[in-house]
Amino acid sequence: MTSIQKYLLSQKDQKYRDFTLPLIPNVDEKAFIGVRLPIIKKHAKELNDKDRDIFLNSLPHQYHEENILHALILSNIKDYDEFLRRINIFLPYVSNWAVCDSICNKYLNKHLDKLIKEIYVWLKSKEIYRVRYAVKCLMNYYLGDEFKQEHLLKVEEVKLDDYYVKMMVAWYLATGLAKNYDSFIKPIEEKKFDKVTHNKAIQKAVESYRVSEEHKTYLKCLKVK
Numbered sequence: 001m002t003s004i005q006k007y008l009l010s011q012k013d014q015k016y017r018d019f020t021l022p023l024i025p026n027v028d029e030k031a032f033i034g035v036r037l038p039i040i041k042k043h044a045k046e047l048n049d050k051d052r053d054i055f056l057n058s059l060p061h062q063y064h065e066e067n068i069l070h071a072l073i074l075s076n077i078k079d080y081d082e083f084l085r086r087i088n089i090f091l092p093y094v095s096n097w098a099v100c101d102s103i104c105n106k107y108l109n110k111h112l113d114k115l116i117k118e119i120y121v122w123l124k125s126k127e128i129y130r131v132r133y134a135v136k137c138l139m140n141y142y143l144g145d146e147f148k149q150e151h152l153l154k155v156e157e158v159k160l161d162d163y164y165v166k167m168m169v170a171w172y173l174a175t176g177l178a179k180n181y182d183s184f185i186k187p188i189e190e191k192k193f194d195k196v197t198h199n200k201a202i203q204k205a206v207e208s209y210r211v212s213e214e215h216k217t218y219l220k221c222l223k224v225k
Contacts, residue, residue: 002055002058003051004043004047004051004055004066004069005062005063005066007043008033008035008040008043008063008065008066008069009033011033011035011036011039012033012034012035013034013035013036014034016034016035016036017032017033017034018034020032020034021034023098024064024096024097024098025096025097025164026095026096027064027095027096031062031063031064032063032064032065033063033064033065035065037068037102040065040068040069040072041072043069044069044072044073044075044076045076047073052073055069055070055073056070056073056074056086056090059089059090059093060093061093064096064098064099067093067094067095067099068098068099068102070090070099071090071094071099071100071102071103072102074086074087074090074103074105075102075103075104075105075106076105077105077107078107080107080108080110080111080114080115083105083107083108084118087103087133091122091127091129091130091133092127092130094129094130094133095129096129096164097129097132097164097167097168099129100129100132100133100136101136103133103136104140108137108141109141112141112142112146115137115141116142116151119134119137119138119154120154122134122137123135123154123155123157123158125160126160128160128162128164128165129164131158131160131162131165132164132165132168135155135158135165135168135169135172136168136172138151138154138155138172139168139171139172139175139176143175143176143179143180144179144180147176147179147180147183149183152176152183152184152187155169155172156187156192156193163196166194166196166197166200167197167200169193169197169201170193170196170197170198170200170201170203170204171201171204173187173188173193173197173201173204173205174201174202174203174204174205174208174211175208177201177205177208177211177215177219178205178208178210178211179210181211181215185215188201188202188219188222189222191224195224198223198224199223199224202219202220202222202223205219206219206220
Protein backbone atom coordinates (compact mmCIF):
# COMPACT_ATOMS: atom_id res chain seq x y z
CA MET A 1 0.00 0.00 0.00
CA THR A 2 1.35 3.42 -0.98
CA SER A 3 1.59 6.43 1.33
CA ILE A 4 -1.10 8.19 -0.74
CA GLN A 5 -3.45 5.24 -0.38
CA LYS A 6 -2.84 5.16 3.38
CA TYR A 7 -3.62 8.86 3.60
CA LEU A 8 -6.83 8.60 1.58
CA LEU A 9 -8.00 5.61 3.62
CA SER A 10 -7.35 7.58 6.80
CA GLN A 11 -9.71 10.30 5.57
CA LYS A 12 -12.69 8.01 4.96
CA ASP A 13 -16.08 9.52 5.78
CA GLN A 14 -18.65 6.72 5.96
CA LYS A 15 -21.74 8.97 5.74
CA TYR A 16 -20.30 10.76 2.72
CA ARG A 17 -19.45 7.40 1.14
CA ASP A 18 -22.97 6.05 1.64
CA PHE A 19 -24.47 9.16 0.06
CA THR A 20 -22.04 9.55 -2.87
CA LEU A 21 -21.37 6.00 -4.05
CA PRO A 22 -24.83 5.50 -5.68
CA LEU A 23 -24.35 8.73 -7.66
CA ILE A 24 -21.18 7.66 -9.47
CA PRO A 25 -21.28 4.94 -12.16
CA ASN A 26 -18.61 2.37 -12.97
CA VAL A 27 -17.03 2.32 -9.52
CA ASP A 28 -16.71 -0.94 -7.62
CA GLU A 29 -17.71 -0.60 -3.96
CA LYS A 30 -14.29 -1.86 -2.90
CA ALA A 31 -12.64 0.89 -4.93
CA PHE A 32 -14.64 3.71 -3.34
CA ILE A 33 -13.24 5.03 -0.07
CA GLY A 34 -15.46 8.04 0.59
CA VAL A 35 -13.18 11.07 0.92
CA ARG A 36 -14.58 14.58 0.60
CA LEU A 37 -13.32 16.65 -2.34
CA PRO A 38 -11.77 19.54 -0.35
CA ILE A 39 -9.50 17.06 1.44
CA ILE A 40 -8.31 15.58 -1.86
CA LYS A 41 -7.83 19.07 -3.36
CA LYS A 42 -5.66 20.07 -0.42
CA HIS A 43 -3.57 16.92 -0.73
CA ALA A 44 -3.07 17.52 -4.47
CA LYS A 45 -1.40 20.85 -3.67
CA GLU A 46 0.68 19.46 -0.82
CA LEU A 47 2.44 16.67 -2.73
CA ASN A 48 6.10 17.34 -3.53
CA ASP A 49 7.30 17.01 -7.13
CA LYS A 50 8.85 13.58 -6.63
CA ASP A 51 5.79 12.02 -5.01
CA ARG A 52 3.55 13.71 -7.55
CA ASP A 53 5.45 12.28 -10.51
CA ILE A 54 5.59 8.79 -9.01
CA PHE A 55 1.85 8.90 -8.45
CA LEU A 56 1.02 10.21 -11.93
CA ASN A 57 3.09 7.45 -13.47
CA SER A 58 1.36 4.74 -11.43
CA LEU A 59 -1.62 3.97 -13.63
CA PRO A 60 -4.06 2.36 -13.31
CA HIS A 61 -5.02 3.42 -9.81
CA GLN A 62 -6.79 1.15 -7.36
CA TYR A 63 -9.21 3.64 -5.81
CA HIS A 64 -11.71 6.12 -7.21
CA GLU A 65 -10.25 8.80 -4.96
CA GLU A 66 -6.82 8.22 -6.50
CA ASN A 67 -8.34 9.02 -9.89
CA ILE A 68 -9.90 12.16 -8.45
CA LEU A 69 -6.51 13.10 -6.98
CA HIS A 70 -4.90 12.48 -10.37
CA ALA A 71 -7.47 14.75 -12.05
CA LEU A 72 -6.86 17.50 -9.50
CA ILE A 73 -3.08 17.29 -9.88
CA LEU A 74 -3.51 17.66 -13.64
CA SER A 75 -5.66 20.71 -12.94
CA ASN A 76 -2.71 22.35 -11.17
CA ILE A 77 -0.13 21.81 -13.95
CA LYS A 78 0.95 25.14 -15.44
CA ASP A 79 3.11 23.84 -18.29
CA TYR A 80 0.87 23.21 -21.31
CA ASP A 81 3.02 20.54 -22.94
CA GLU A 82 3.29 18.56 -19.71
CA PHE A 83 -0.44 18.84 -19.14
CA LEU A 84 -1.23 17.68 -22.67
CA ARG A 85 1.09 14.71 -22.39
CA ARG A 86 -0.31 13.65 -19.05
CA ILE A 87 -3.98 14.20 -19.90
CA ASN A 88 -3.68 12.02 -22.99
CA ILE A 89 -2.17 9.27 -20.87
CA PHE A 90 -4.85 9.60 -18.20
CA LEU A 91 -8.07 9.91 -20.22
CA PRO A 92 -8.27 6.21 -21.21
CA TYR A 93 -8.40 5.38 -17.48
CA VAL A 94 -11.28 7.76 -16.75
CA SER A 95 -14.45 5.75 -16.30
CA ASN A 96 -16.99 8.13 -14.80
CA TRP A 97 -18.22 11.71 -14.92
CA ALA A 98 -16.92 12.60 -11.44
CA VAL A 99 -13.30 12.05 -12.41
CA CYS A 100 -13.72 13.61 -15.85
CA ASP A 101 -15.37 16.74 -14.53
CA SER A 102 -12.71 17.20 -11.84
CA ILE A 103 -10.15 18.13 -14.51
CA CYS A 104 -10.37 21.93 -14.50
CA ASN A 105 -7.07 23.54 -15.48
CA LYS A 106 -7.32 27.34 -15.48
CA TYR A 107 -3.89 27.67 -17.10
CA LEU A 108 -5.26 26.34 -20.38
CA ASN A 109 -6.76 29.78 -21.00
CA LYS A 110 -3.32 30.89 -22.13
CA HIS A 111 -3.10 28.23 -24.84
CA LEU A 112 -6.47 28.28 -26.56
CA ASP A 113 -5.07 28.31 -30.10
CA LYS A 114 -3.18 25.08 -29.46
CA LEU A 115 -5.80 23.45 -27.26
CA ILE A 116 -8.60 23.71 -29.82
CA LYS A 117 -6.66 21.47 -32.20
CA GLU A 118 -6.48 18.78 -29.51
CA ILE A 119 -10.16 19.19 -28.72
CA TYR A 120 -11.10 18.52 -32.33
CA VAL A 121 -9.08 15.29 -32.20
CA TRP A 122 -10.69 14.25 -28.90
CA LEU A 123 -14.18 14.86 -30.27
CA LYS A 124 -13.61 12.14 -32.87
CA SER A 125 -12.60 9.56 -30.27
CA LYS A 126 -14.54 6.42 -29.39
CA GLU A 127 -13.63 6.90 -25.72
CA ILE A 128 -16.63 8.21 -23.81
CA TYR A 129 -14.77 10.39 -21.35
CA ARG A 130 -12.26 11.74 -23.86
CA VAL A 131 -15.24 13.08 -25.81
CA ARG A 132 -16.99 14.32 -22.67
CA TYR A 133 -13.82 16.12 -21.61
CA ALA A 134 -13.46 17.69 -25.07
CA VAL A 135 -16.98 19.13 -24.89
CA LYS A 136 -16.32 20.28 -21.34
CA CYS A 137 -13.26 22.19 -22.56
CA LEU A 138 -15.36 23.91 -25.22
CA MET A 139 -17.83 24.88 -22.53
CA ASN A 140 -15.20 26.09 -20.08
CA TYR A 141 -12.84 27.95 -22.41
CA TYR A 142 -14.58 28.76 -25.69
CA LEU A 143 -17.86 30.50 -24.95
CA GLY A 144 -18.50 34.23 -24.78
CA ASP A 145 -15.88 36.21 -26.70
CA GLU A 146 -13.88 33.04 -27.51
CA PHE A 147 -16.78 31.33 -29.26
CA LYS A 148 -16.59 30.44 -32.95
CA GLN A 149 -19.35 28.85 -34.98
CA GLU A 150 -17.06 26.00 -36.00
CA HIS A 151 -16.89 24.85 -32.36
CA LEU A 152 -20.61 24.20 -32.35
CA LEU A 153 -20.47 22.50 -35.74
CA LYS A 154 -17.81 20.11 -34.43
CA VAL A 155 -20.06 19.18 -31.51
CA GLU A 156 -22.94 18.56 -33.91
CA GLU A 157 -20.71 15.98 -35.63
CA VAL A 158 -20.26 13.93 -32.44
CA LYS A 159 -22.00 10.60 -32.98
CA LEU A 160 -20.97 8.71 -29.86
CA ASP A 161 -24.24 7.35 -28.50
CA ASP A 162 -23.63 7.54 -24.77
CA TYR A 163 -25.70 9.09 -21.99
CA TYR A 164 -22.78 10.87 -20.31
CA VAL A 165 -21.62 12.38 -23.58
CA LYS A 166 -25.15 13.55 -24.31
CA MET A 167 -25.47 15.14 -20.87
CA MET A 168 -22.26 17.09 -21.35
CA VAL A 169 -23.37 18.22 -24.81
CA ALA A 170 -26.65 19.35 -23.26
CA TRP A 171 -24.77 21.25 -20.57
CA TYR A 172 -22.62 22.87 -23.27
CA LEU A 173 -25.69 23.89 -25.29
CA ALA A 174 -27.44 25.31 -22.23
CA THR A 175 -24.38 27.33 -21.27
CA GLY A 176 -24.07 28.48 -24.87
CA LEU A 177 -27.68 29.65 -24.77
CA ALA A 178 -26.74 31.77 -21.75
CA LYS A 179 -23.57 33.24 -23.27
CA ASN A 180 -24.06 33.15 -27.06
CA TYR A 181 -27.80 32.85 -27.47
CA ASP A 182 -28.10 33.89 -31.12
CA SER A 183 -25.66 31.19 -32.22
CA PHE A 184 -26.96 28.41 -29.99
CA ILE A 185 -30.67 28.90 -30.54
CA LYS A 186 -30.32 27.89 -34.21
CA PRO A 187 -29.41 24.20 -33.67
CA ILE A 188 -32.16 24.02 -31.06
CA GLU A 189 -34.71 25.42 -33.51
CA GLU A 190 -33.43 23.09 -36.24
CA LYS A 191 -33.35 20.08 -33.89
CA LYS A 192 -29.76 19.22 -34.73
CA PHE A 193 -29.40 16.95 -31.69
CA ASP A 194 -31.18 13.80 -30.56
CA LYS A 195 -34.31 14.09 -28.41
CA VAL A 196 -32.58 13.36 -25.09
CA THR A 197 -29.82 15.93 -25.64
CA HIS A 198 -32.23 18.48 -27.11
CA ASN A 199 -34.72 18.38 -24.24
CA LYS A 200 -32.05 18.23 -21.53
CA ALA A 201 -30.35 21.33 -23.01
CA ILE A 202 -33.65 23.19 -22.91
CA GLN A 203 -34.31 22.03 -19.34
CA LYS A 204 -30.90 23.20 -18.17
CA ALA A 205 -31.27 26.55 -19.95
CA VAL A 206 -34.72 27.11 -18.45
CA GLU A 207 -33.31 26.37 -14.99
CA SER A 208 -30.42 28.81 -15.47
CA TYR A 209 -30.53 32.29 -13.95
CA ARG A 210 -28.31 33.50 -16.81
CA VAL A 211 -31.02 32.97 -19.45
CA SER A 212 -33.67 35.69 -19.79
CA GLU A 213 -37.32 34.97 -19.05
CA GLU A 214 -38.19 35.81 -22.64
CA HIS A 215 -35.72 33.24 -23.95
CA LYS A 216 -36.92 30.65 -21.44
CA THR A 217 -40.51 31.05 -22.59
CA TYR A 218 -39.49 30.52 -26.20
CA LEU A 219 -37.26 27.55 -25.38
CA LYS A 220 -40.13 25.78 -23.62
CA CYS A 221 -42.02 25.86 -26.90
CA LEU A 222 -39.15 24.04 -28.63
CA LYS A 223 -39.21 20.90 -26.48
CA VAL A 224 -39.66 17.68 -28.40
CA LYS A 225 -42.47 15.39 -27.24
